[in-house]
Amino acid sequence: MEISLVLNGKPITVEAPAHITLLELLREYLELTGTKEGCDIGECGACAVIMDGMLVNSCLVLAPQAHGSTITTIEGLCNADGSLSDLQENFITYGAVQCGICIPGMIVAAEALLAKHPTPTREEIRQALIGNLCRCTGYQQIVDAIEATAYARRHLAESVARA
């Protein structure tokens, strides 16, 4: 069937079977391999994307459910010119990246969190990441990176507001 959606800001239509997951649609039909498969049952969050403004596990979304939706993947979270966002840069600066397989899902989850709660505490950041499993980092530097990004964005917003 035809599935139309707005993907990383661009309207697209793709022909795909009804029974596949959004994860499979992204990785195999649209060749966007930044979103990862870790467990296929929605426990690890490596497949997380933002659908209609909400964090979802794309392995648990049937591809046709995304028809008419707006989807953002990790590829859409880089800047338009391909450079890294402030959050991505902070992930590097704070040492939040080791093997990297969980990182696309983490960054997507972090952006979803900051869109909803721009100034989370460390505890709130952790709570927001419980659906994103990491086996390498122990989460500490990931929380550091997100906290620093939130702080910098708020600081920037405040100076813009004052200007």
Add this chain to the structure above:
Amino acid sequence: MSRFTYARAHSVEEAVALLSDPNEKSVPLAGGTDLLVNIRKAPPTFTRVVDVRRVPEMRIIEVREAQLVIGAAVSYTELAESALVQRYATCLAQAARTVGGPAIANMGTLGGNIASAAPWADALPPLICLDAHAHLRSVEGARSLPVAELVLAPNQTRLRANELITHFTLPLPAPDVQSVFLKVGHRIAQTLSRANLAAAIGRDATGRIATARLVVGTIVPVAQRFEEVESLLIGQHPSPQLFVEAAARAAEGLVRRVGRHWATEYDTRVLKALVVRALRATTAPSPTPEGV
């Protein structure tokens, strides 16, 4: 082969018509958090999914005629964040916050949790505790039944093949009623319940317990009220002594219901803990209702 087709419903009428189409074996699809896991385990027996997640009537949360009405396609996130649910169905809002991380909570639905009827379903004890009714629709018409009667056995409900849960209703609790949901799992976060419990306690002007609901889940085959504990509480002043007695009666009640088996020693002890804590929480000096 796992092939099936997809249809999206835009109204309840359309949904039940699709579910009754004799040319297909159709099942409702809401959040997908259960269905997509299940089709990995065994080839699907259905030929079509009917997506009801966006049916407007199934997305509502409102008060109507002294009832709280919650659509079956309301997500856990919406339940947790709703001021109405926090105020009038506190234990349900609490349960919604414990089901898992944001990605699961954003897609998983109340109707899906009940229809899947897993033994550890977290929304079931609160709905039973709050005397909720499930409203079902099919091409044959509408019916409703108490949620307490909806689930027959683990993963088995009274839902007919072409039937859809459209919404739940529950009476607005009296102002003196406090409810709570407690859960124990093997991990601090995003974990299936090892034991869960919902309780609602109402007090009269003298402070005595006037109404009591205590619903135990996971360690029984189907979440259910422990009426014998409820009747012990009625008319009594809350006290640590009363809570211990209630806990003991709950433990006896558990053994009476499920017999003694491999988990009894743990289950009885954790049930006692949950009962005591639930009673403490629901008889604490009443805070301002959340969200108001």
Add this chain to the structure above:
Amino acid sequence: MHTHSLRYVGKPARRVDAADKVSGRGKYIADYTLPGMLHARCLRSTVPHGRIVRLDVTPALQVPGVRAVITSADFCDHGNYGFPVKDKYMLAYQKVRYVGEAIAAVAADTPEAALAGVRAIICEIEPLPAIFDPRQALDPNAPQVGPDRTDGKHPNLLAEHQYVKKGDAEAALANCDVIVEAHFEVGHQEHAYIEPEGVLAVPTPEGGIVVYAPNQSPFINQGNLAMVLGLPTNRVRVIQPYVGGSFGGKDDIVYESSAQCAKLALITGRPVRMLFSREESMVASYKRNTLSMDVRIGATRDGQLRACVFRGLMDSGAYASETPFTVWRASIHAMGCYRYDACDVDIYGVYTNNGYTGAFRGFGNPEVCFAIEQAIDEMAEKLGMDPIDFRLKNCLRLGDETVHGQKLSESVGLVECLTLARQLSDWDRKRAEYARQTSTEVRRGIGVAAMYHGMSLGAEGADYAAATITILPDNTVEITSGLTDYGTGSRTVFTLIAAEELGIEPSRVRMLRPDTNTALESGPTVASRSTVLGGNAMRIAARNLRQTLDLAAAHLLNCDPRQLIRHNGSYIGPSEEEVPWEKVVEHAREMGLILSAHGRWEAPKIHWDHHAGRGTPYMAYHFGVQIAEVEVDLLTGLTRVLKIWAVHDVGKVIFPEGAYGQLYGGIAQGLGYALTEQVTYANGYLQQTNFDTYLIPTAMDVPEIEARLIEASYSEGPYGAKNIAEPAMVPTAPAIANAIAHATGRRIRRLPMNLERVLLGEALQRPTTPEVTTRALFMGRA
């Protein structure tokens, strides 16, 4: 020799591959697709022990889309491989010995067709009596799982017993005033890397094979492939893509998948990719071994530890894998980081029909540390001493001789670790305060564990590594190492070392992907050896290249090389003329000098007398201490870890963000090992097949961690460095166990310390089914 402060080593640095990873551009094995690629899937055993009486793959070949099917007959010598015990097969030969063992492999146009092909294979297995309890594996009439032996010992004995012996431990114990005697058991642990296994094999025009595999050690894979495929090594190339975590787990199982895909690719002439579902990964892949331990330690009333007797039994499961080495490392570390007058350690492993076990971070040390650090705590308690005071009195210090007979002449930071951890955690106040708690519902506790961890391979084998460094025509620098980075950060470590030695910005240095075509064989990437072995090799390579550049600069500046000064990459001569690096490079080219170099480093020789149980097992030791503060719910058994303090002696920090990251991550893995990670084999059937039932810690399970890295410099390590990767997870579980004991008064001697063990003191036997496991083997796209 100039002493100068370091510019890049030890300073904040950017992980060199992080940009690829945060952008989603980095390619892991599942991200590779090639035109014409086939999809492979294995038929795996659904019984724990059996003889294959009929294996007919022809029905599979009739399934639409299936292109080839292979069995053990398609490999040289039936695909027999394995080191140190050559007991395994790339596909099962004659027998299956665990549920999940691969029997045949199918290549097809789609994953669905491959699975249909697997289902069509006729495989009749005559079940054989099976053994699941390691304690019965050496009974005279136990079913044979291990290979035949020629030395008369029981075939189910895994390789050899491993010993450490000093003096007469029994006699010494008899003279002790206080004895602690306890039995401990640790269960399996699943690596649970977030990326499941996968392999892509591409046949080459000259009849060779290129294999993309997320293994830790590409050269071992290459050697195995050459052997089982009957190809010369120069026609077998193994390339490691980005790896989504390994922790020891992506070796053997990935070598098998590599061989299976390679053979299918050679037969079909097409690329072949195999990807595991999480369920297949969990059932088929090896785990950390179990260990059943009996510990007796004795002390005199003055608080001096005198003797230790340690007995251990390890379940190796169906095959040996690396477990013979795990037995050895466990034996070396069993008694803990302390001085003893006498010691008697004897650990051995056995074969069973449980899933086979192999390398997992820590490699025997987390297992024994769980036991010995609790026994040490119990001894402190019996003596009426504070646990840290007791450790300070008995722990290894600079100049001490270990129980093995090794003099520690340098790099022993243990006392500093204990002292600093004590201070950071406010230990003394909390020990006193929590001892006075009266709550019967929720109680807090604080516990400590200390450890040491021998560096690199020790007596396991030849210990060397090699690196290359080349200046490319565009004046960027290209480096290779035979050791690989599967998330550990070694790529960044090697880059920083190369940059430091050449005196140029790390951003000018690029490391090639691990590739048997371009790297130099350096032994396996295991045992936390990369920084020292690979780092030293890189340092030597870079110095060799720098010598060439120094000569060119000296020639250009008309001076002696010793008169050269470096400034921001440039060279400055005695005339104070500053010449940019690129100009020196150009000049070197003009002089006809070759702008590349190799470096090879061999570890100091160690000596281990296996029969005497004495020697110098490792060149040096990592030391570390962790303190855990917990809150235990006495009514539900739930343990919350409130905070962890970790102080580790790593010799020298080279890549700070990476070192701390490894430490935090190791602690998280140790925390899961301690509290939530349950592996249950029920008559050989694994009950936990995905992350809904195998619980690894979430961001709410792991607390804030306060860590410090101490630098007790090791003279043979690059800039004094030792390691961090495995030691990071060794003391976590015993620190938590000791904290739980402090909180509850109950000591838990088994892992994991789950709800039931904490509440009841023992685990419950839940109902189990084989279907959970067998269903997992056929899951996925269908």
